[in-house]
Amino acid sequence: MTVADLLSILPQTVLEGLLLGFVYAMVALGYTMVYGVLGLINFAHSEVFMIGAVIGLEVFRFWGNPDAPVISNPFLLLFVALVFAAVGSGTMAVLVERFAYRPLRKRGSKNILVPMITAIGVSFLLQDLTRIYAALRHNEFNMQYRTFDALNTTLMLPLQTTIQVKGIIIILVSVLMLIGLTYLVNRTKLGKAIRAVSQDMQTAALMGINPDVIISRTFLIGGSLGGVAGVLFGLLYTNVTPYSGVLPGLKAFTSAVLGGIGNIPGAMVGGLVLGQLETLSGTYLPFLTNGNFGTEYKDVFAFLTLVLLLLFRPQGLFGQNVSEKV
Amino acid sequence: MSALHRFALPLSIGLTALSAIGVLLSLLGQPVASGGLLNALLILGVASVMGLRLPTGWRSGLLAVLALALTVLLRTNTDDKVAFYLLLAVLIASFLLPNLTRLVRVALGAAILLIAVPIAGLSNxxxxxxxxxxxxxxxxxxxxxxxxxxxxxxxxxxxxxxxxxxxxxxxxxxxxxxxxxxxxxxxxxxxxxxxxxxxxxxxxxxxxxxxxxxxxxxxxxxxxxxxxxxxxxxxxxxxxxxxxxxxxxxxxxxxxxxxxxxxxxxxxxxxxxxxxxxxxxxxxxxxxxxxxxxxxxxxxxxxxxxxxxxxxxxxxxxxxxxxxxxxxxxxxxxxxxxxxxxxxxxxxxxxxxxxxxxxxxxxxxxxxxxxxxxxxxxxxAFVILGGMGSIGGAVVGAAAVTVLNLGILKDFSDLLNTWRQTGVNILGYNMANLPPQLNPAKYERLVFGLILILMMIFRPEGLIPEQRHRAEMQEARQEAQEGGSK
Incomplete structure (x- = not known):
């Protein structure tokens, strides 16, 4: 491969990285917002994301059944799937907060490991509940998304780049969601309350904000974003299992740390950066190392970048350097 | 509770003696009690010796009798896994219960690890x-x-x-x-x-x-x-x-x-x-x-x-x-x-x-x-379950989860399968209709996840808390109570 060849596949690679990056960014927001208000790595968020993907799949199967379609327009169907996934995943996140995390908060334990272990427990529980559901309903837990020609049509772009219609939808939906979230957090009363609680829960409570309500809303927002991202992810990779949330969740969390955990714009940028890192290293590593180290090392590359970045900027790209009070 | 403590000694002696007699009878080929009843007796016996307040000497003696009875039972009834779990419980008890002398701990531990478990293992x-x-x-x-x-x-x-x-x-x-x-x-x-x-x-x-x-x-x-x-x-x-x-x-x-x-x-x-x-x-x-x-x-x-x-x-x-x-x-x-x-x-x-x-x-x-x-x-999860920082806890956590995954869940699956095949009715539900996908051995994460969540809500310091950690948790609880409902 010559340098010209390598350069010619660059735009396509960057575009694919962008799609992945937007999905990561939306999931990363769920991690970073919960971390902002509770200081907790919500491991169960990857399962909230996966449940969104499963809900989308079921909507496609129920109302998009090719023999008797209730909704024959694939775009409308996708819209319905996104709405259902957002509501379902959001509700799931709120329930998790209500029944697993709130009892811990009420007891006032100072150990940060306790809620994190709970989160891991919730994550296991949701994985296997989904597995039972899939086993009973589909008799297997490897579920396939229904595909539609209208969504898979390939469009030509300049610079020898191609994109599928669903790719455009993914970018559109995520940009809209991210703009919406930025508006919500920065311009609305709820957003102000979320920022207040994440800055100082006790003082916020003194100012007449009910932290429990705000925390619950934060889970709702983060969960809905995760659910939407789940449908988009399912659309992109067409395959969902009860465990398919784990790896994207891990990457999304890495994105959140990369951008500075607790920081909302940071999570978006972190997701986009990680998406690029992953696809670029996946495409170019085999060429640069003569095929000795292939695409399978893209995760290693992503994690090592994270380690390097954290060594020089321990607070992430956008995080604030908070010196610890004694 | 106080009544239970007053009768602690006679109660545990009685239960231990009953289980020992049960084992002895089944050894002589005269099983007066069915396997399930004998196991239930043994569970009660071990629980009473571990849980009730007993004088040091009696507790050591009863633990030894129970260990012996369990070993004999494992030898004659090779499929009795409950007896093996109870033997593990006695082993853990002999190391972790507070008021035993060092000699008793070492003797009981060595006897169980080097004699009882190998005998059980050779049988099954x-x-x-x-x-x-x-x-x-x-x-x-x-x-x-x-x-x-x-x-x-x-x-x-x-x-x-x-x-x-x-x-x-x-x-x-x-x-x-x-x-x-x-x-x-x-x-x-x-x-x-x-x-x-x-x-x-x-x-x-x-x-x-x-x-x-x-x-x-x-x-x-x-x-x-x-x-x-x-x-x-x-x-x-x-x-x-x-x-x-x-x-x-x-x-x-x-x-x-x-x-x-x-x-x-x-x-x-x-x-x-x-x-x-x-x-x-x-x-x-x-x-x-x-x-x-x-x-x-x-x-x-x-x-x-x-x-x-x-x-x-x-x-x-x-x-x-x-x-x-x-x-x-x-x-x-x-x-x-x-x-x-x-x-x-x-x-x-x-x-x-x-x-x-x-x-x-x-x-x-x-x-x-x-x-x-x-x-x-x-x-x-082993560490958390056992109690962070506690050495005994780490071992108990690992043992508990392994027994749960490899033993209890699998046995429960087998039980469900037999029920399914024989079509037993439970609470008016015919078990033959139970979908075959519901096989508990496949859902260990579900059980595991539930245990983690419940442990963190009800006993975050773990099964065997580290001394220092236990004190901290109590302090936090007191503070939360004094602070009222924040």
């Missing part, structure tokens, strides 16, 4: 398997307990060190090494080198611990968690893909067969003491290896616990606790942070490295599948 080799698994997981839990429990450093990639230990022996004790080292014996080193490589695995794992720790330990809390998680994945990805350009790990297929030490002497020993009569067949390789690995795991666990106890009370152990409680205060007191944390990392890594080598030989197979993020999280 699955019990050896269970014991070996518990031992392996307990070593991992003890290793992580040093890092998370004692030093308070959250490590989410701990399985990496286990992998390093396993591959250290897996590569050189198998035909694998000849693939990339010219002139290496084609079948790999003979199994007897395992003992040397267990020592080497300690070193390689500890070095890996330092290498991972050097960058990671400059970070704190959650950042440390994600970086260790990432680096743990890095180790697994390398194990999964280093079959090219040079074939070092044989990639996802894994390495097999890994050589095992020669157990001829042990088999001869078993024949000499007449173990054939218990085994029911001539002593073969399978049972000799089961017994060998049981003993090996026992020795390794013994060493690990000894080192761990000594370290916990040493200058390092106290420095770890100081760092866990307050890093800045510890630094102000003159504790060098990075070296102290690195020693914790290397110690934990060494514990799991040595067990990794044993694991490779025991399975005769090493593959990256055994060292996923899931494995790391499972190990963490």
């Amino acid at each position: 080799s699955f019990l050896f398997e269970l014991g070996i698994q518990i031992g392996i997981f307990a070593a991992l839990a003890l290793g992580l307990n040093v890092v998370v429990g004692q030093a308070g450093l959250l490590d989410l990639g701990f399985a990496a060190f286990f992998a390093i230990g396993a591959y250290t022996w897996g590569i050189f004790g198998s035909p694998q090494a000849a693939q990339f080292i010219g002139g290496f014996p084609a079948q790999g080193l003979s199994g007897n080198y395992l003992f040397l490589f267990m020592a080497l695995a300690i070193i390689t794992a500890a070095i890996t611990g330092v290498l991972i720790g050097l960058p990671a330990l400059r970070l704190r809390g959650d950042y440390l968690a994600i970086v260790t998680l990432g680096l743990g994945e890095v180790v697994r990805v390398f194990a999964n893909n280093l079959d090219k350009p040079v074939n070092i790990t044989n990639g996802p297929q894994g390495i097999t067969p890994v050589n095992r030490p020669d157990v001829g002497i042990l088999a001869d020993f078993l024949r000499a003491i007449g173990a054939e009569r218990i085994y029911g067949r001539p002593i073969d390789d399978a049972i000799a290896y089961s017994f060998f690995f049981y003993l090996l795991v026992l020795v390794v666990i013994g060493i690990v616990i000894l080192v761990n106890v000594r370290l916990a009370n040493s200058r390092f152990g106290r420095a770890w606790v100081a760092i866990r409680e307050d890093e800045i205060a510890a630094k102000a007191m003159g504790i060098p942070l990075l070296p102290t944390k690195l020693i914790a990392f290397a110690t934990g890594a060494a514990f799991s490295g040595i067990m990794g080598a044993v694991f490779a030989a025991k399975q005769t197979f090493v593959s990256p599948e055994s060292f996923t993020l899931q494995a790391s999280i499972n190990i963490l």
Whole structure:
């Protein structure tokens, strides 16, 4: 491969990285917002994301059944799937907060490991509940998304780049969601309350904000974003299992740390950066190392970048350097 | 409760005597009670001796009687797993109950570990398997307990060190090494080198611990968690893909067969003491290896616990606790942070490295599948379940989860299957209609997840809390009460 060849596949690679990056960014927001208000790595968020993907799949199967379609327009169907996934995943996140995390908060334990272990427990529980559901309903837990020609049509772009219609939808939906979230957090009363609680829960409570309500809303927002991202992810990779949330969740969390955990714009940028890192290293590593180290090392590359970045900027790209009070 | 305590002694003596008589009768071929009733009696007996307030002498005596009764029962009724779990409970009780003399602890522990369990294992080799698994997981839990429990450093990639230990022996004790080292014996080193490589695995794992720790330990809390998680994945990805350009790990297929030490002497020993009569067949390789690995795991666990106890009370152990409680205060007191944390990392890594080598030989197979993020999280769950920072807790946590996964859930599945086939009615529901997908053995995560959630809500300090930690939790609870409903 010559340098010209390598350069010619660059735009396509960057575009694919962008799609992945937007999905990561939306999931990363769920991690970073919960971390902002509770200081907790919500491991169960990857399962909230996966449940969104499963809900989308079921909507496609129920109302998009090719023999008797209730909704024959694939775009409308996708819209319905996104709405259902957002509501379902959001509700799931709120329930998790209500029944697993709130009892811990009420007891006032100072150990940060306790809620994190709970989160891991919730994550296991949701994985296997989904597995039972899939086993009973589909008799297997490897579920396939229904595909539609209208969504898979390939469009030509300049610079020898191609994109599928669903790719455009993914970018559109995520940009809209991210703009919406930025508006919500920065311009609305709820957003102000979320920022207040994440800055100082006790003082916020003194100012007449009910932290429990705000925390619950934060889970709702983060969960809905995760659910939407789940449908988009399912659309992109067409395959969902009860465990398919784990790896994207891990990457999304890495994105959140990369951008500075607790920081909302940071999570978006972190997701986009990680998406690029992953696809670029996946495409170019085999060429640069003569095929000795292939695409399978893209995760290693992503994690090592994270380690390097954290060594020089321990607070992430956008995080604030908070010196610890004694 | 007070009434229960007043009658504690007669109650537990009565229950123990009844179970002993039950066992004796079934031994004489006169089973007055069905197996289920006898088990229920034994459960009550063990529970009363463990849970009620008893004088030291009586408690030691009753524990010994129960251990003896359980051993006899396991010998006559080889499929009675409940009896085996109860034997484990008696073992744990004899180590952890507060008011026993050291002599009683050592005598009871040695009798159960060296006589009762081997007799049970020879009668039913699955019990050896269970014991070996518990031992392996307990070593991992003890290793992580040093890092998370004692030093308070959250490590989410701990399985990496286990992998390093396993591959250290897996590569050189198998035909694998000849693939990339010219002139290496084609079948790999003979199994007897395992003992040397267990020592080497300690070193390689500890070095890996330092290498991972050097960058990671400059970070704190959650950042440390994600970086260790990432680096743990890095180790697994390398194990999964280093079959090219040079074939070092044989990639996802894994390495097999890994050589095992020669157990001829042990088999001869078993024949000499007449173990054939218990085994029911001539002593073969399978049972000799089961017994060998049981003993090996026992020795390794013994060493690990000894080192761990000594370290916990040493200058390092106290420095770890100081760092866990307050890093800045510890630094102000003159504790060098990075070296102290690195020693914790290397110690934990060494514990799991040595067990990794044993694991490779025991399975005769090493593959990256055994060292996923899931494995790391499972190990963490053992530690949390048992009680962070508590040495007894780590062992109990590992034992509880292993018994649950390998024993109880599988038995429950079998029970459901029999019900399904015979079409038993339960609460008006015909079990024959139960969908076959609902097989509890497949849903261990569900049970495991529920246990973790409930434990954190109702008993966050773990099954066997560390003394210091217990005090803290009580303090927090009091504060929460005094603060009213915030």
